[in-house]
Structure formats: structure tokens, C-alpha cells
């Protein structure tokens with residue numbers, strides 16, 4: 001698929017490192033958990049970004065390396081090239097069910113998209129949004145949102161697991177969804193399993209094609225861009241590459 005051009009309609013600074021862009025594009029067939037491959041002139045590679053909304057298209061970008069910093073410097077009216085949406089997205093339960101969303105850092109953005117879809121479908125969602133400190137917290141979802149910070153500078157002191165354990169002990173949820181650092185997602189999935197709740201996990205690996213061709217995004221026997229990026233915990237719990245330090249394209253160890 002050839003890239004299409006989107007114009008930035010609005011830019012919102014979410015926190016100290018994440019910027020959220022609303023684009024002049026509608027992707028009505030997209031699902032939460034899917035991603036686009038984004039590109040800017042002057043860069044060799046495209047990079048994947050999870051959908052934080054699809055009608056209109058929204059992405060939340062954490063400034064990390066050269067590409068993401070260049071994206072974060074863009075202003076309304078400027079352009080982003082994109083392909084997609086791609087990948088296996090989250091699966092939502094039926095109307096009347098209850099779901100728990102547990103996100104860390106910019107990983108909370110695709111969960112906000114789930115919360116918005118859940119509201120329309122009559123699914124009751126509760127969200128937990130965690131960060132190291134106040135300046136790294138994302139904006140709330142359109143459902144009840146509990147904030148946690150490791151240093152106690154905002155919301156509950158502690159990590160998302162403390163809040164999730166408290167909720168799972170008190171209430172019955174039909175599904176848990178998680179997105180964020182891989183160690184956090186593994187811990188959330190084990191907690192959900194302990195409380196006999198199915199968990200969907202949104203994974204990340206270094207991607208190049210985004211369509212299952214190049215093999216850059218393999219995680220054990222899984223091709224993340226094609227088989228995922230959403231996986232059920234049951235599909236990942238025996239994958240020895242999940243929750244491990246992995247190497248990026250240049251061979252650098254990437255700590256998740």
C-alpha cells in the first residue's frame with residue numbers, strides 16, 4: 001500500500017514527553033489496538049504508532065529518538081504520511097459486559113480508544129493510567145480513570161498493579177486490556193489470570209514493513225505486525241521472547 005498524506009488538524013501536549021495529534025483522516029473500519037506506519041520526508045524508515053482514535057485518526061507520540069522527536073515538533077496544518085491501519089486489534093465483549101483497561105505511559109492512548117468504543121457499545125469500562133510521576137501521566141479516558149504514580153506526585157502512590165489488584169479483588173470484570181512496558185503487561189496478565197479473567201495484551205517490536213513481509217518484528221514464533229500486535233495472554237505465556245530484553249535493528253539492547 002502506498003502512503004497517504006494526512007494534515008494535522010490539532011496538536012495537544014499530553015505531558016512532558018507525549019504529544020497527541022488529530023489528523024484530517026477517518027478510518028471507520030479500524031479497531032482499537034491496530035496501528036499505522038507513519039513517515040516524514042527526510043527519514044529512511046516509517047515507524048508504527050497505535051491508533052488512539054480512528055474517526056478522526058488520532059495518534060499519541062512519545063518523544064524518544066530522531067523520528068518521534070521530529071513528529072512531536074509538528075504543528076497544526078503540517079503533514080504526516082501514513083499507511084494502514086494494520087494488525088490484529090483488540091476484541092471487545094458484548095453490550096452489558098465490564099472491562100478493565102490498564103495502561104502505562106503512551107500505552108494508555110490505545111486504551112482510551114477502547115474506552116470510547118466501549119461507551120458507544122454499552123460496555124462498562126474502568127481505566128487505570130500509570131506513570132513514574134505526575135509530569136508523565138496521560139489525559140483521562142472517557143470512563144472512570146484511576147491514576148497512579150510511582151512517586152506519589154499524583155493519584156494513588158504505587159504502580160498500576162496495586163490499583164488493578166484492588167479492583168479485581170472487589171469487582172468482577174469480563175476482560176482485562178493492557179498496553180505499556182512489557183514487564184508491566186506480563187504482570188497485569190498474570191494478575192488477571194489469578195482472578196480468572198481473560199487478558200488482551202498490545203505488544204511492540206521494531207517494525208519495518210508492518211505487513212508480515214520483512215521478518216523484523218518476530219517475537220519467538222509470532223510475527224507481531226501480522227499475528228498481533230494484540231495477543232491473548234494464553235498465546236504469549238509460553239513465548240520466551242515476551243518480557244525479555246530484545247535487540248533493535250542496529251543490535252542495541254532495548255530494555256522494555
Ligand SMILES: Cc1cc2nc3c(=O)[nH]c(=O)nc-3n(C[C@H](O)[C@H](O)[C@H](O)COP(=O)(O)OP(=O)(O)OC[C@H]3O[C@@H](n4cnc5c(N)ncnc54)[C@H](O)[C@@H]3O)c2cc1C
Nearest residue numbers: 047048049050060061062064065066067068204205229254
Ligand atoms: C505496534 C507498535 C505501536 C506503537 N505505538 C506507539 C505509540 O502509540 N506512540 C509512540 O510514541 N510510540 C509507539 N511505538 C514506538 C514507535 O514506533 C517508535 O519505535 C518510537 O517512536 C521510537 O522511534 P524513534 O525513531 O523516534 O527512535 P529510535 O531512534 O528508533 O529509538 C529511540 C529509543 O527508543 C528505543 N525504541 C525504538 N523502538 C522501540 C520500541 N518499539 N519499543 C521500545 N523501545 C524502542 C530505541 O532502542 C532507542 O533507545 C509503537 C511501536 C509498535 C511496534
Ligand code: FES
Nearest residue numbers: 208210214215225
Ligand atoms: S514489520 Fe515486517 S514482518 Fe513485521
